[in-house]
Amino acid sequence: MKSIKELMDLTGRTALVTGGAGHIGQAFCDTLAEAGANVAVLDVDSDRVEDTAVRVAEEWSVETMGLTLDLADEKAVVAAPGKVAEALGSLDILVNCAAFVGTSKLTGWVVPFEEQSVDTWRAALETNLTAPFALIQAATPLLRRSGHGSVVNIGSTYGVVGPDMSLYDDTKMGNPAAYGASKGGLIQLTRWLSTVLAPEVRVNSICPGGVARGQDPKFIKRYEAKTPMGRMATEEDMKGALLFLASDLSAYVTGQNLLVDGGWTAW
Template sequence: MRTIAELMNLRDRKALVVGGAGGVGSAVCETLQEMGAVVGILDLKGGKTGLSFICDLKNEEATGEATEKAISEMGGVDILVHCAAYVGETKVPGWSVPFENQTTTAWNDAVTVNLTSAFVLARTCWKSLEKSGNGSIILFSSIYGMVAPNFGLYEGTSMINPAAYNASKGGLLQLMRYLATLFAPKIRVNAISPGGIVRNYPEAFTKRYEAKTPLGRLAVDEDLKGAVAYLASDLSEYVTGHNLIIDGGWTTW
């Protein structure tokens, strides 16, 4: 029987982290590197560490080309993590505005980045992951892919929870289930659904959110490291089609 240390060892495995330059993505990259993996970052901004592949996920052709380049330069992919997303703080017209002002242009762009790009990446990486023998895909969804927003949290603030964010994150969970059965038994596919993560939020929102969270606080990026370590490694060798919720108990109510 292997030890825990052996099961979580990612030495010589190659991980491609999509959206690896953001807060969540940085925690993902740090985790995988600490476990011994070679990490490539595919992001609009490029990456701070590891191999960097710049790509606009709104462009399907460019996404496919950048992914193929990453696979070639890295010598294959064993782990694919998708954590790129339009979020509430994303600054684009027609996005983080009242519902009646949310535009189909912003909707389409968000769905493309949050959901369609995950499909494109999985399709492009499929054969490389299959050859790996340790193939693992992790899709980052959200509690808002599972439950509706509590709009009372945002009263008196400028915060908005856009409709397309919720729809795309829900779609990611069903894509995860689809891929988990399609790619089995050679590739495992799972999701991580975080709750609210500490950012520069208004104090009123933070107090309301924490009051409704059993563990009494927002998450920090570090809270995601254990989930990533588990799903990326052989610690979860018999786990596929699972949504790992990291929300401090928010969805337990």
């Protein structure tokens, strides 16, 4: 029987993290690298991609590479897994962390439902749902070959439950339908793929709760009051969940959605 240390060891494996230069994405890159994996950092900002790849390589003494691309670019998305395997030797773990979250300045996004834009809806689904589908499909032959193939999709509590719009009163924040619908679709894609790609590839998802990142103090106070743990999440709160699902710690786990939300959805 393997030890816990052996089960969590990712030495010799390669991970691709989309949104890898973002807040949670960087925490995930560090987690995988600390466990011994080589890491490909994929994001849309070339400077942040390269900075993250260099930092992770230096800090954890693993091989890394940066991939700068827009997840709306289908040809680039489909080509990414092959580039990673060619550069780093394999592809064993795929983490779909990138997300279209929009901004309050985006037309038809943080507005009442009646004003939400179909074009913005499509853009959100393209990044949050279509791109993971295409990327997993392109990566499947490599993941099957791995012997340890694991896909971890990053959803959201709002892919599981509806929003309480009173949280956003008197703030510039909001909760568009496209975000929740795309994340809900990603969770169901996870379940669908888990049965289709088994037994060679495991597919699971993580749904983070709200992560503290300098939001309006009124929102934070309301959110914390509705959370059993009494606080918003941090990026560090997500690291253990990712390592569990990416490694052999969860070798007999597939098709599951792990809510890391401080109890938000338990009420």
